[in-house]
Amino acid sequence: MTKDWWKASARGIPHLVTETPGPLSKKMHERASRYMKGLSEQVRLFPVCFEEGSGIMLRDVDGNRYLDFSSGIYVTSLGHCHPRVSEAVSRWAGRLMNCHDFTTPVKEKLLEKMAAVLPGKLNAMQFYSDGTSAVEAGLRAARAATGKHEFISCFRDFHGKSMGAVSCAQMVRGDVFSYGPSRAPGFYMVPRPNPYRPLFSKPDGSIDTDRYISFYEEFIRESTVGNVAAFVLEPVQGWGGSVFPPDDFFPKLKAFCEKRKILLFSDEVLAGMGRTGEWVTLSHWNVTPDIITFGKSFGNGFPVTAMVVKEEYGDALNKISASSSYGGNPMACAAALASIEVIEEEGILENVRKVGDVFMKRMNKMKENHPIIGDVRGKGFLLGIELVKDKKTREPFNEAGKRVYQKAFCKGLAWIPAGHILRMSPPLIMDEEYAMKGMDIIEESIGEVEKENGYR
Numbered sequence: 347m348t349k350d351w352w353k354a355s356a357r358g359i360p361h362l363v364t365e366t367p368g369p370l371s372k373k374m375h376e377r378a379s380r381y382m383k384g385l386s387e388q389v390r391l392f393p394v395c396f397e398e399g400s401g402i403m404l405r406d407v408d409g410n411r412y413l414d415f416s417s418g419i420y421v422t423s424l425g426h427c428h429p430r431v432s433e434a435v436s437r438w439a440g441r442l443m444n445c446h447d448f449t450t451p452v453k454e455k456l457l458e459k460m461a462a463v464l465p466g467k468l469n470a471m472q473f474y475s476d477g478t479s480a481v482e483a484g485l486r487a488a489r490a491a492t493g494k495h496e497f498i499s500c501f502r503d504f505h506g507k508s509m510g511a512v513s514c515a516q517m518v519r520g521d522v523f524s525y526g527p528s529r530a531p532g533f534y535m536v537p538r539p540n541p542y543r544p545l546f547s548k549p550d551g552s553i554d555t556d557r558y559i560s561f562y563e564e565f566i567r568e569s570t571v572g573n574v575a576a577f578v579l580e581p582v583q584g585w586g587g588s589v590f591p592p593d594d595f596f597p598k599l600k601a602f603c604e605k606r607k608i609l610l611f612s613d614e615v616l617a618g619m620g621r622t623g624e625w626v627t628l629s630h631w632n633v634t635p636d637i638i639t640f641g642k643s644f645g646n647g648f649p650v651t652a653m654v655v656k657e658e659y660g661d662a663l664n665k666i667s668a669s670s671s672y673g674g675n676p677m678a679c680a681a682a683l684a685s686i687e688v689i690e691e692e693g694i695l696e697n698v699r700k701v702g703d704v705f706m707k708r709m710n711k712m713k714e715n716h717p718i719i720g721d722v723r724g725k726g727f728l729l730g731i732e733l734v735k736d737k738k739t740r741e742p743f744n745e746a747g748k749r750v751y752q753k754a755f756c757k758g759l760a761w762i763p764a765g766h767i768l769r770m771s772p773p774l775i776m777d778e779e780y781a782m783k784g785m786d787i788i789e790e791s792i793g794e795v796e797k798e799n800g801y802r
């Protein structure tokens with residue numbers, strides 16, 4: 347098998363043979379919707395029914411073939427049904443599906459591989475089946491490791507939908523709304539620096555990271571009982587709109603946490619394992635967290651996630667009895683191990699860095715040429731375009747975000763909506779040709795929306 351395995355199924359995409367969503371898609375979705383409730387906006391805005399995926403191509407039940415710019419939802423990062431991953435899962439599906447948390451040969455290999463690729467002493471871990479459970483376990487581990495109980499998380503971060511994870515996020519969001527009186531006791535939120543929309547800025551208008559950090563100092567003194575176990579945050583905001591912090595933020599936050607014996611918990615469920623061109627996103631800023639979570643792309647579509655702590659906190663995982671029924675089952679370990687091996691052997695990180703630069707060049711050019719593009723940002727294949735009504739006022743243009751999403755999907759681009767911010771997360775195997783094909787579709791759709799709204 348060569349690393350170009352995905353190219354044959356990609357030939358000619360997007361290729362549409364009906365209007366989209368097509369008649370069969372509509373019919374099946376209508377039938378399914380009688381029973382399936384609680385769908386994401388991604389589906390509600392474009393109710394297509396997929397039946398096959400290979401590499402960067404998705405095919406719907408009407409025979410339309412789409413170019414994938416979403417990796418599902420940051421999940422199938424090595425492409426749909428990567429042969430190495432599919433083969434590894436099916437081998438264990440026919441041999442040993444589950445044996446609780448007993449050691450298996452494939453788990454032993456995965457643990458050693460993880461310890462080898464992760465920086466510093468991040469080498470004490472457990473596996474789970476979804477990102478939320480990994481985050482929950484990380485919160486419990488932080489309490490066990492420190493003997494403290496409070497948590498600080500950040501505005502517009504997202505960590506999952508269980509009660510603990512919900513308590514680390516915005517409560518008014520429909521999908522995390524707790525229907526309770528408030529977030530769980532001991533959970534607090536603070537703003538984090540967004541360079542395009544700074545809350546604290548210097549006289550020259552640039553973002554003032556030091557003021558965020560000094561605000562945290564004051565916040566902890568005034569709002570908590572001084573018992574903060576961990577600062578929990580995404581390295582880059584995913585749901586929040588591919589928002590990257592200024593380069594000095596994480597080094598300063600790490601120093602802040604160390605001084606106060608607060609653990610730094612980086613939730614890399616969305617950003618980690620190669621999407622930004624590093625195994626660990628915080629490595630971009632030479633910072634190693636105390637606790638880290640991985641998910642989504644970790645098993646390239648097979649449900650497997652991980653919660654890892656520094657060696658010195660390993661005993662906390664014993665204290666919280668960190669194992670679970672499905673976590674680390676042989677199929678899951680095989681998927682994760684194969685995914686890591688593919689990243690290493692197929693030069694995935696190099697591709698992400700190379701094509702990521704081409705994406706950024708293109709997006710910067712688009713920003714110059716389009717009146718509704720307020721900001722563009724990204725590292726590797728974690729990208730965002732922020733749409734505004736006016737570049738001076740920076741007023742979010744929500745309606746445009748929705749229309750661009752739908753228009754591009756109609757043209758054969760499978761991707762993710764996020765209000766007024768366009769989020770792109772293509773499979774990491776994608777080359778420059780298809781990357782630019784996708785950007786052509788997005789640019790054309792933005793142009794059409796500008797025309798409809800009198801900007802051209």
Ligand SMILES: Cc1ncc(COP(=O)(O)O)c(C=O)c1O
Nearest residue numbers: 476477478504505506613615616
């Ligand atoms: C940063 C982050 N953490 C946790 C989660 C929850 O993961 P899951 O949906 O697998 O439970 C998500 C999901 O989007 C996420 O983006």
